[in-house]
Amino acid sequence: MPRSPGEAESAPRPPESQTMSGPPAGIEEMHATRHVRLEDLNAYYGSNHAVKDVNLSFEPGRVTAIIGPSGCGKSTMVRCVNRMHEEIPGARSDGHVLLDDVDLHASNVDVVSVRRLVGMVFQKPNPFPTMSISDNVASGLRFTGTPRGEISDRVESALEGAGLWNEVKDRLSSPGMGLSGGQQQRLCIARALAVEPDVLLMDEPCSALDPVATLKIEELIGQLKEKVTIAIVTHNMQQAGRVADTTAFMLDGELIEVGPTDKMFTTPDDDRTEQYVTGKFG
Amino acid sequence: MSQPAGTHPLLATNGNLRRRHAVNRAVEISAWIAALLAVAVLALVITSVAVKGISSINIDFFTKNTANFGGGGIGNAIVGSAIIVGVATLMAVPLGILVAIYTSEFAGQRSAFAIRYVLDILNGVPTIVTAIFIFGLIVVPQGKQSGFAGSVALAIVMLPLIARSCHEVLTLVPGAVKEAGLALGASRWRTTLSVVIPTAISGMITGALLAVARAAGETAPLLLTTSIFPDLVQTSPGQAIPNIPVTIFKYSESPDPTKHAQAWGAALILILFVLLISIIARTFSARTRRRLGAAR
Ligand SMILES: Nc1ncnc2c1ncn2[C@@H]1O[C@H](COP(=O)(O)OP(=O)(O)OP(=O)(O)O)[C@@H](O)[C@H]1O
Ligand SMILES: [Mg+2]
Numbered sequence: 001m002p003r004s005p006g007e008a009e010s011a012p013r014p015p016e017s018q019t020m021s022g023p024p025a026g027i028e029e030m031h032a033t034r035h036v037r038l039e040d041l042n043a044y045y046g047s048n049h050a051v052k053d054v055n056l057s058f059e060p061g062r063v064t065a066i067i068g069p070s071g072c073g074k075s076t077m078v079r080c081v082n083r084m085h086e087e088i089p090g091a092r093s094d095g096h097v098l099l100d101d102v103d104l105h106a107s108n109v110d111v112v113s114v115r116r117l118v119g120m121v122f123q124k125p126n127p128f129p130t131m132s133i134s135d136n137v138a139s140g141l142r143f144t145g146t147p148r149g150e151i152s153d154r155v156e157s158a159l160e161g162a163g164l165w166n167e168v169k170d171r172l173s174s175p176g177m178g179l180s181g182g183q184q185q186r187l188c189i190a191r192a193l194a195v196e197p198d199v200l201l202m203d204e205p206c207s208a209l210d211p212v213a214t215l216k217i218e219e220l221i222g223q224l225k226e227k228v229t230i231a232i233v234t235h236n237m238q239q240a241g242r243v244a245d246t247t248a249f250m251l252d253g254e255l256i257e258v259g260p261t262d263k264m265f266t267t268p269d270d271d272r273t274e275q276y277v278t279g280k281f282g
Numbered sequence: 283m284s285q286p287a288g289t290h291p292l293l294a295t296n297g298n299l300r301r302r303h304a305v306n307r308a309v310e311i312s313a314w315i316a317a318l319l320a321v322a323v324l325a326l327v328i329t330s331v332a333v334k335g336i337s338s339i340n341i342d343f344f345t346k347n348t349a350n351f352g353g354g355g356i357g358n359a360i361v362g363s364a365i366i367v368g369v370a371t372l373m374a375v376p377l378g379i380l381v382a383i384y385t386s387e388f389a390g391q392r393s394a395f396a397i398r399y400v401l402d403i404l405n406g407v408p409t410i411v412t413a414i415f416i417f418g419l420i421v422v423p424q425g426k427q428s429g430f431a432g433s434v435a436l437a438i439v440m441l442p443l444i445a446r447s448c449h450e451v452l453t454l455v456p457g458a459v460k461e462a463g464l465a466l467g468a469s470r471w472r473t474t475l476s477v478v479i480p481t482a483i484s485g486m487i488t489g490a491l492l493a494v495a496r497a498a499g500e501t502a503p504l505l506l507t508t509s510i511f512p513d514l515v516q517t518s519p520g521q522a523i524p525n526i527p528v529t530i531f532k533y534s535e536s537p538d539p540t541k542h543a544q545a546w547g548a549a550l551i552l553i554l555f556v557l558l559i560s561i562i563a564r565t566f567s568a569r570t571r572r573r574l575g576a577a578r
Contacts, residue, residue, distance in 0.1 A: 130483075142476070
């Protein structure tokens, strides 16, 4: 790829006029403010201890990349943050996931409000197959009881936030499945953004996409990090270099090292990190 | 294979290759013959019913009521069958769909397995046994036959068919789609109602329609529950309701040759109805397959 690390963030933004036509409310006014802190987080599948004593934070305004070999627990860890981990039969976790200072697993915290604040984008684009483009984006709003009148404005602003508005504005009522893979993934990002989350988790969002679609999503991440706190799981070291300010390296369920992306890729403290980022294993 | 055996390995013919071709051909042909046989049986049944039944089909056949001798038609039996099967459908479809939703979306692995196993057994129960059960449960205490008792018996026949087929299509909905719903803050119920069911709906309709087609022709459950009826239109489920399968049965035992012809005519109507339902069901299932294929 002919791009060097860090370039994505400084890439020219699309002209402002593209978003000027949108309604005043919504995505444009969001600002990343929330801190996510994992404290002594452990996660299990039955007796399989998949995440071990992880301490890590996702800072607002900065993108945190999570890298590590397959099966090291990256997905499991991020799925603890929006409590999707507990949906799997036999799965459990302990330790703390704090959003600012509130423990997301506390008994008085409702899982629905957790998932409103913490959005998620999955590895494979998964638009709802029976819904149109606009219904896909509106679905989260409908689930959470947003007044009918607000929905179409918020759909538009979410699609703009995901950089998809210009491509789909003339066919909002056609099926979401009719889009290309990259467009579908941006549709899923728009769907997650529509409920205006404070945190966005992305689990290998580009692994099913071609390089051009990948680049678009990376640019999007660069723009969105001002608005939401972002954590991205990736297998692609170059991608971590391009989009992330902070990189965390996991191995066998443990967090080995976390630090500024540049340092992680040039002079990491831990030998295992160095071996991994230089491609010696994993 | 008249190629001269050259030196190039691609052109070399050997016994192995020839044998593979022969085996391939033999399997292909026998599969083809078996398929042809199945189609031929169906064609034979339909044509023989059509040939024997077509002569008795005219306007009167649909508008006149059943009669013991001579003319008449099956008008009241058609209306009655529609009512009995309709009431049975109203009972079996919601229940079957709820069972399927429970086994596919909510139940733990073990209880889902147990329930599906029970449904399979229920599906295997001979319909005459179901009929006797309902006879003892409803007809005997009430002291009379009723369309309602027939409907309950048919609903028992339909329930496992609907629950099983709906379970199968619901489990075809990709997990990624369900996760997307949950991750957006929808509860499990909300995800099931707004995302899973709409994705699977045409397949569920297919299952329900095929169960209707099956119930429409069931005779044993009706013989014990709603077979003694006057030759009138009867629409109240509290009374024995005339119906097509029992009419076919009675007419075919009649000494009157006109009645025999009418039995064939009624059978033809029944077969055409089942065919029609199956064709409609096919179009729905094709739609589901497209949708689920796209979601994969
Ligand atoms: N649904 C599940 N049930 C049981 N064990 C699971 C499940 N999902 C993951 N695991 C196990 O948990 C461990 C961590 O898996 P996880 O999916 O978090 O890895 P990952 O780092 O995301 O890998 P990849 O890069 O391949 O996505 C693995 O040992 C895996 O086998
Ligand atoms: Mg993963």
